[in-house]
Amino acid sequence: MHARDLAEPYLFVTSDDDDAANAVRALAEQSPSALLVVDHDGQPHATVTAARLKQHFVQVAA
Incomplete structure (x- = not known):
């Protein structure tokens, strides 16, 4: 077995366009x-x- 066999597409955000709220939404x-x-x-x-x-x-939030 190779590492590529375990790989899955990685969720990503674009550094300039996406804000933290979009990142949290993607995570959720x-x-x-x-x-x-x-x-x-x-x-x-x-x-x-x-x-x-x-x-x-x-x-x-605190």
């Missing part, structure tokens, strides 16, 4: 463990874990 709808943040060229920029987004919104 699809339940991934993380989101890939890509630039306008589709190149990976960063990853944001679901736990990190939840932590951020808890801090903002």
Whole structure:
């Protein structure tokens, strides 16, 4: 078995166009463990874990 056999399409948001609310919505709808943040060229920029987004919104809401 190879890593590619285990791979699934990765949920992503575009760094300049999507805001945190869109990222949370995507997490709620699809339940991934993380989101890939890509630039306008589709190149990976960063990853944001679901736990990190939840932590951020808890801090903002407090």
